[in-house]
Amino acid sequence: MFDNLSERLERSFKILKGEGKITEINVAETLKDVRKALLDADVNYKVAKNFTDTVKEKALGQNVLTAVKPSQLMVKIVHDELTQLMGGETAEININARPAVILMSGLQGSGKTTFSGKLARMLKTKKNRKPLLVACDVYRPAAIEQLRVLAEQIEVPMYCELDSKNPVEIAQHAIQEAKAKGYDLVIVDTAGRLAVDEQMMNEIAAIKEAINPNEILFVVDSMTGQDAVNTAKEFNERLDFNGVVLTKLDGDTRGGAALSIRSVVNKPIKFVGTGEKLEAIDQFHPARMADRILGMGDIVSLVERAQEQYDEEEAKRLQKKIAKNQFDFNDFLSQIAQIKKMGNLKDLASMIPGVGKAIKDIEIDDNAFKSIEAIIYSMTPAERSNPEILNGSRRTRIAKGSGTTIQEVNRLLKQFDQTRKMMKMVTSSKMGKMMPKMKR
Missing domain, CATH: 1.10.260.30 (Signal recognition particle, SRP54 subunit, M-domain)
Structure with a gap:
């Protein structure tokens, strides 16, 4: 992930190598290249411009210590600003209630169903929770079967009503089932569409109103780039979701969605999907991701x-x-x-x-x-x-x-x-x- 952006940023910092001090001229030249790198990575233009303006202001306001080279200082400033751009602090998921209800939202093909299974497995193994997966996609029979297969693989129960076409009622009945049988976590997988439409928005808004979830996650395919950001904006206006999930991040060498989405919708990225396996899910840590973008590795996540x-x-x-x-x-x-x-x-x-x-x-x-x-x-x-x-x-x-x-x-x-x-x-x-x- 972020391979192209990492390579371009490394080339940008080389402009400052050999320079004795930071000046307005060499900073402008470096940041012009950084801005191009961000735009090539499919980062929103306004986000890229604001980012480089902030870095320039901080770089020119720094007194460079003799022990620190200008290029090293620039990497430090860019690292700190990338961390802030992606949210600054690591955002936790709200599952304090018993049962805690998580509502999944997003377009068809974004990876909602797969992520629902991954999240259930993660919270079961790491937080010792007892999840119940709920199939509320009443339009796509394959979605119910897909969720059933995932539930079997992670040994978690699934709730569905094959004879019902009312996702609001299914979600309500599932929560009643969870309370009756002692499940302390309910993950509701909803229907997606190929594009945002009024029927879809009305339906998921009605589910939200009926079940009052503790957490609403917007699941988006990071490979769709700026379209992902625009879709997130529309969903957020209707749902006011709590956090973003970026799937298929392992297949995106540009990473524009991860860098833009936080600024545009002002909601934190909470999880990333990094592969097809059920274990391929990570909590999103802005500082660690900044490390990886700048080629510094991520030894903490590895450990x-x-x-x-x-x-x-x-x-x-x-x-x-x-x-x-x-x-x-x-x-x-x-x-x-x-x-x-x-x-x-x-x-x-x-x-x-x-x-x-x-x-x-x-x-x-x-x-x-x-x-x-x-x-x-x-x-x-x-x-x-x-x-x-x-x-x-x-x-x-x-x-x-x-x-x-x-x-x-x-x-x-x-x-x-x-x-x-x-x-x-x-x-x-x-x-x-x-x-x-x-x-x-």
């Missing part, structure tokens, strides 16, 4: 994603196995599964400071582990538990069974052996440091 997959008991079990040099291919498969759950591999790598720029032209397939998994799954249970028994004939059989070459099998075994030795060395080193402390 948070890793912590979500961290299992303390599993970690202790693995540590013992590593210390005894018993780490095997079953454990290796388990580690691969945890990494895959963290999200898109290229997106994860780009969160590491400096790596995003290095890999921007490299395609990292989400199926990068496919051949490794095929090789491991072609092993017998005994071979996975005891890699030492993998002789020549066994390796040949595994290569044929996995559709790979003997060279690929040998390479994996060599890498696995090196990894195991390194893990044992690190574990032994940690244990050695802990021993003197334990003796005291």
Whole structure:
């Protein structure tokens, strides 16, 4: 995401490199390039102009310390202003009520139904809530089926009334069902249209009036650019929603919607969808997003994603196995599964400071582990538990069974052996440091 904008901004800052101080001339030249970069990223013209005017005013008002280069100062000012442009502080979702009711709004195809499932899963796992998904799209039969499939995948109940064509009544009945059965979170998925129309607006306004939701989220496809901003404005005028959800942000290299929408509707971006998987949802943090746009990575989000997959008991079990040099291919498969759950591999790598720029032209397939998994799954249970028994004939059989070459099998075994030795060395080193402390 934001690849084109990041590259253009980096080029803009190069204008100031080598300059001894900030002047009106070199700042104007730099910001002219920054404004072009923002407009190319499909940022609203008024937003882009106000942004560069503010940055110029702050840059010319700064006394540059001798230890700080003009280009570094400009990056700092742009970072701070990008953070403010996208909302400044992280906006929380209001789910304090029991049951808390969340109403989804947006055009057809924006990703409302999928996001409803993602949000239910996130609040179930992270906040320990008991969600009920509600199907209020009475016009598109596939929407009800889609929500039902999602509900099954995340093991959450779904409420629908196949014989009713009244979404207002369905929503009201669903809330009664939630209260009766102890569900403390109700997520109402509503119908979308291909374009904003009066019937659609009247219907969702009537649902809002009837159920008085605690939170109204406007879901928008970030790849629609300025159209997303205009649609958000129309929805906000009728619904006065609480926050914005940007879906498909992983497919948008420009990012104009994320940078414009907050300024135009004056409502915070609360969540972003970063992929097709149900885990691919992030709370929106303006400062972290500014870091990523400016190529600084996002190590905090990376750590948070890793912590979500961290299992303390599993970690202790693995540590013992590593210390005894018993780490095997079953454990290796388990580690691969945890990494895959963290999200898109290229997106994860780009969160590491400096790596995003290095890999921007490299395609990292989400199926990068496919051949490794095929090789491991072609092993017998005994071979996975005891890699030492993998002789020549066994390796040949595994290569044929996995559709790979003997060279690929040998390479994996060599890498696995090196990894195991390194893990044992690190574990032994940690244990050695802990021993003197334990003796005291």
